[in-house]
Amino acid sequence: MRINGHLLTKSVLKKLSHCLKRTEASVIANLVFTDKEFQKIKRKENKLFSNYPVEYLIGQCDFYKYKFYIQRGVFIPRPETENIVEFVLDWLKSKKIDSAKILDLCSGSGCVGITILLECLRQGIRASLTLVDKSKKAIATCLKNTKLHKINAAVIQSDLFKHVKGKFTVIVFNPPYLMPNEITGSLQYEPRRALVGSKDGITLYKSFFENLPSFVEDDFLTVMETSEALVPKLITLGQKLKLNLRLIKTESKVAFLAVSSV
Numbered sequence: 301m302r303i304n305g306h307l308l309t310k311s312v313l314k315k316l317s318h319c320l321k322r323t324e325a326s327v328i329a330n331l332v333f334t335d336k337e338f339q340k341i342k343r344k345e346n347k348l349f350s351n352y353p354v355e356y357l358i359g360q361c362d363f364y365k366y367k368f369y370i371q372r373g374v375f376i377p378r379p380e381t382e383n384i385v386e387f388v389l390d391w392l393k394s395k396k397i398d399s400a401k402i403l404d405l406c407s408g409s410g411c412v413g414i415t416i417l418l419e420c421l422r423q424g425i426r427a428s429l430t431l432v433d434k435s436k437k438a439i440a441t442c443l444k445n446t447k448l449h450k451i452n453a454a455v456i457q458s459d460l461f462k463h464v465k466g467k468f469t470v471i472v473f474n475p476p477y478l479m480p481n482e483i484t485g486s487l488q489y490e491p492r493r494a495l496v497g498s499k500d501g502i503t504l505y506k507s508f509f510e511n512l513p514s515f516v517e518d519d520f521l522t523v524m525e526t527s528e529a530l531v532p533k534l535i536t537l538g539q540k541l542k543l544n545l546r547l548i549k550t551e552s553k554v555a556f557l558a559v560s561s562v
């Protein structure tokens with residue numbers, strides 16, 4: 301069997317390489333497949349040649365400079381979310397903080413919190429980590445990822461702060477914030493509850509803002525991700541609640557906001 305070259309996007313190539321247990325270079329060099337390989341391709345045809353996410357097929361994803369386990373039913377980390385890691389690390393450095401309690405709320409795979417912890421440890425900052433998600437599958441994936449990276453973390457299944465105790469130096473928050481009409485293409489394969497928060501888009505942020513003061517230390521930073529479209533509503537909400545909320549960056553329609561002690 302010979303495959304048509306035009307079907308070979310980067311993602312298809314990665315999927316084929318995984319499926320056939322051949323390197324990507326070997327797939328490119330030889331687009332003629334044995335009968336056995338053809339049978340394998342046939343069995344997975346729908347996933348291989350559609351926009352089914354490659355991460356679900358291979359059970360793995362990249363975030364920052366680390367690998368994480370991922371499975372169907374758990375949100376796939378996006379590269380722009382790496383901004384959160386950078387903001388947090390810059391803040392810890394600028395404040396010369398040598399010990400930090402980190403909370404990753406709506407943790408999904410745990411990639412953000414785990415990456416911050418790993419980078420803190422690498423830079424000689426003592427840190428503890430709590431990962432929180434409402435989804436059972438996300439919690440199971442977080443546990444697998446803490447084992448993968450050989451770290452200790454409290455992993456809690458909770459609706460936002462409901463089962464969380466203690467005060468934190470850093471809270472990162474990337475809740476679902478898309479509108480239902482934005483769920484198209486490969487997004488349809490991801491869990492809806494990880495993508496769409498509420499009709500108005502801000503209900504989860506409102507609850508987060510209202511509870512925030514009870515869960516932060518005197519010197520703290522919170523970084524959250526949202527869509528650019530929600531920023532005006534969130535800034536108004538922050539002002540109403542007298543939070544020091546500010547926009548720190550926007551990148552391809554994704555916005556990052558921070559609340560900090562100063």
Ligand SMILES: C[S@@+](CC[C@H](N)C(=O)[O-])C[C@H]1O[C@@H](n2cnc3c(N)ncnc32)[C@H](O)[C@@H]1O
Nearest residue numbers: 375377406407408433434435459460474476494
């Ligand atoms: C956009 S994903 C972000 C995942 C991860 N932080 C990342 O950046 O890759 C949102 C996550 O929030 C979780 N979630 C949704 N509603 C929640 C709630 N009320 N409390 C806790 N977690 C929630 C979803 O299960 C999902 O894992």
